[in-house]
Amino acid sequence: MNFFTNYGGFIFMLLGAALAALLPGIGSAKGVGSVGEASAALLIDEPQKFARALIFQLLPGTQGLYGFIIGILAMNKGGMDMGLQNGLAVFIACLPMAFVGYFSAIYQAKVALADIDLLIKNESQSTKGIILAVMVETYAILALVISIMLLGQIA
Numbered sequence: 313m314n315f316f317t318n319y320g321g322f323i324f325m326l327l328g329a330a331l332a333a334l335l336p337g338i339g340s341a342k343g344v345g346s347v348g349e350a351s352a353a354l355l356i357d358e359p360q361k362f363a364r365a366l367i368f369q370l371l372p373g374t375q376g377l378y379g380f381i382i383g384i385l386a387m388n389k390g391g392m393d394m395g396l397q398n399g400l401a402v403f404i405a406c407l408p409m410a411f412v413g414y415f416s417a418i419y420q421a422k423v424a425l426a427d428i429d430l431l432i433k434n435e436s437q438s439t440k441g442i443i444l445a446v447m448v449e450t451y452a453i454l455a456l457v458i459s460i461m462l463l464g465q466i467a
Contacts, residue, residue, distance in 0.1 A: 316396075317396070319392065320396040320399060321390065321394035321395045321396045321397070321398050321399025321400070322390070322391065322392050322393075322394045322399060323399065324396070324399035324400050324402065324403040325386060325387070325389060325390055325394055325398075325399045325402040325403065326387075327403055328386050328399075328402045328403035328404070328405065328406035328407070328410075329382075329383040329384075329386035329387045329402070329406060330383070331403075331406055331407070331410040332379045332382040332383045332386060332406035332409045332410045332413075332459065333379045333380050333382070333383035334379070334410075335379065335410040335411065335413060335414035336375040336376050336378060336379030336380075336409065336410065336413025336414055336417060336452075337376040337379055337380070338414065339372070339375055339376070339413060339414040339415065339416070339417030339418050340372055340373045340374070340375045340376030340377075340379075340413075340417045341376065342417070342418060342421065343372025343373070343375075343417045343418055343420060343421025343424070344369055344370070344372055344373045344421070346421050346425060347368055347369040347371075347372060347421055347424045347425055347428065348369050350425050350428040351365035351366070351368065351369050351428060354428055354431065354432055358432070361431055361435065364431055364435070364438050365428065365431060367442060368424040368427050368428055368431070368441070368442070368445065369424065371420055371421075371424050371442075371445045371446070371449065372417045372418075372420040372421040372424060372445075373417075374449060374452065375413040375414070375416055375417035375420070375452045376413075376417065378409060378413055378452055378453075378455075378456040379409055379410065379413045381456070382406055382409040382410075382456065382459045382460070382463070383406075385459075385460065385463050386402050386405070386406050386463060389402050389463065389466055390402070398466055398467070401462075401465075401466045402463065402466055404462070405459055405462030405463045405465075405466065406459060406463075407459075408455040408458045408459045408462070409455045409456055409459040411455075412451055412452060412454070412455030413452055413455060413456075416448050416449070416451050416452040416455075417452070419448050420445055420448040420449060420452075423441075423444050423445045423447075423448055424441075424445045426441070426444075427441030427442070427444065427445055
């Protein structure tokens with residue numbers, strides 16, 4: 313019990329930072345990978361569509377970057393002597409980015425996969441596909457902002 317009293321805040325801070333980086337990173341890796349597979353299949357017959365396909369592949373990767381930012385900000389909130397209350401606060405502040413980042417990366421990848429079909433069948437409309445995928449990004453940005461605001465409230 314003494315260990316938890318002495319290091320519980322630090323452990324919760326580490327756990328929050330890890331979740332903020334891991335979950336969106338996993339979602340982004342899964343999303344970028346699946347859209348990359350579809351893009352590679354497209355490029356077999358239409359290599360000139362590489363730039364547009366790359367945009368669709370990159371979109372679900374941003375959540376991983378956002379989670380990385382929150383992880384760094386969380387790690388900068390304290391050290392081994394962090395109190396339990398502050399450690400729990402950091403943990404909770406990381407949760408919006410951790411969960412919204414994970415799910416938005418996966419769902420943005422699904423939209424981007426559909427946009428690869430749009431690129432195959434009607435390239436002139438592919439900019440609309442970018443807009444559709446960016447709509448999912450909005451929620452990752454909102455989670456990023458709220459996690460930053462929550463972390464900013466912790467002394």
